[in-house]
Amino acid sequence: MLAREHRLTKQKNFERIWKYGESFFIREIGFKILKNDLGISRFAFIVSNKILKKAVSRNRFRRCLREIVRKRLRGIKSGFDCLIIARPGIGELSYQELEEKIERILRKIKLLRD
């Protein structure tokens, strides 16, 4: 679990990101990113009821995503709000595959520090 200062909690934050954020998608995962002035990067994870039926698997994938981001928290540039959205193919992926894919995306959108 991320510390509280790295979480997005408010309804307004979510609305702002949905409206003004930039999107990046691969088949299993989607990203939405927007700059903020805080000097800290904040994250939120969305796994909807339609994509995974059972609550156990929903919880599991949300925790996995969180864990992956947490491990890379030092390498990520600060000052961004980031929404990570699960898409229908995610049910068949293992933890390691997820890790690879997220790492590739982060490189691609240049969110990682040098």
Place this chain on the structure above:
RNA sequence: UGAGUAGAUCGGGUAAUCGCCUUUUAUUUUUAGACCAAAUUUUUAGGCCAAAAUAGCCAAAUAACUAAAAAUAAAAGGAGGAAAGUCCGAACACCAUUUUAUGAAUAGUCGCUAACAGCGACCGGGAGCAGUUCUGGAAACUAUUUUUAAACUAUAAAUUGUUUUUAAAAUAGGAUCAGAGCGAAACCUAGGGAAAGUGCCACAGAGACCAUACUAACUUAUAGUUCUAUAAAGUAAAAGGUGAAAAGUGAAAGGGUGUUCUUUUUUGGAAAAUUUUAAAAGAGCUACUUUUCUCUCUGAUAAGGUGACUUAUCAGAGUGGUAAACCCUAUUCGGUGAAAGGCCAAAUUUUGGUGGGCCGUUUGAGCUUGAUAGCAAUAUCAAGCCUAGAUAGAUGAUUACCUAGGGUAGAAAAUACCUGAACAGAAUUCGGCUUAUAGAUCUGCUUAGACA
């Protein structure tokens, strides 16, 4: 030992690293008195007015009062038997006002419970294993009897008698087979009322509940044409294949109606056969009716039981099914759901809002152990214990080892290798029900095999 079935309990473990939530403690720092909007800022357009919103900052300063807040570290604790479905019942809170209509729910009895469409015990019903009774059949075989053939004995011989054998028939027994009845235990059972009323019961059928109309038959009447048609009335014994269901459950005896057959007599006929009329006797079937027994229901009485009910006797009646169709009877029920609901202080300039904060909120119809009462559900008493509390939503991720179990190699055992745990995630809280569930352990019952 294996299989089936029912019930109860459990529902992987250890270590390391990196993290999250709650509580407590310690240290350091110094502020804090919820948040948001309106003032400020930014952007676009613009000459201004004006319009829009998106993070972030400050609600301008001061004093008083209150006492904590943040960071770091350590310790403790941190998902279920169903947390699920939301099918019932409650607690709790507010709103209405008194429980009446409407409506809804429940439905054998007694008990348990805070309550219940729940649970326990019992009653009734269903189906029916083991078993048992009856009926029918029955191979081989056994017994008895009869007949046939052969042998033996007695005898001169036949015959008779005895014994054994062969073949056949009959009777009885008979492994066993089929059908029917009763049927312990275990199993299933939304189980008031159809004799208050209404509705429905397709097709078929005369008729599906005021049954017996109609067809076919006979008599009478009318119309015309011998004969036919029509209509009504009467007689009316049997029959009318249906259907899930057919009107009072089956049996016996008597009376009795009609009809069929046989015999005898009689009539017509020249005679025989056949046939016609009438009568008598006998036999078969039989509407209807009487009596007795049986079946079902209702009522009364007696005995047993808290009661549902059971048993016995007597009297009466003979009425199709469906209430999971309407309905009737008895009992119970006010509505809305945590997004319920409550609080958020004072001064200076003021006002509004908020899915902002806190409480509600985890000590409870609580858990564990023991004793007592009870067939049991359950209750009482004693001792001990505190056991998740998140809110874009914690309880996690990775690695290593082990384990229940599974697979392969092996004749088997040992061993080696591979794999490595089902269903499933709290959201105010309880009591049930229902559904999903790998595997393990224990207990009861049934059954198969082996050994003693």
Place this chain on the structure above:
RNA sequence: GGGCCUAUAGUUCAGUGGCAGAACGCCGCAUUCGCAUUGCGGAAGUCGGCAGUUCAAAUCUGCCUAGGUCCA
């Protein structure tokens, strides 16, 4: 957290407890030089699943499954 609805032929939908139906689509034949249109005929259904009530269930009752939708 709570309420409601739907499931019937390949598709879209009807369907009083008693024979499962319509339109489009599909197949065959005819018409045409050929295709379309048109006409005739045909096939295609565990009525979402499992139990129960009933003589009889797509329909009535209960429990599940899968979809959809509403409040907030």
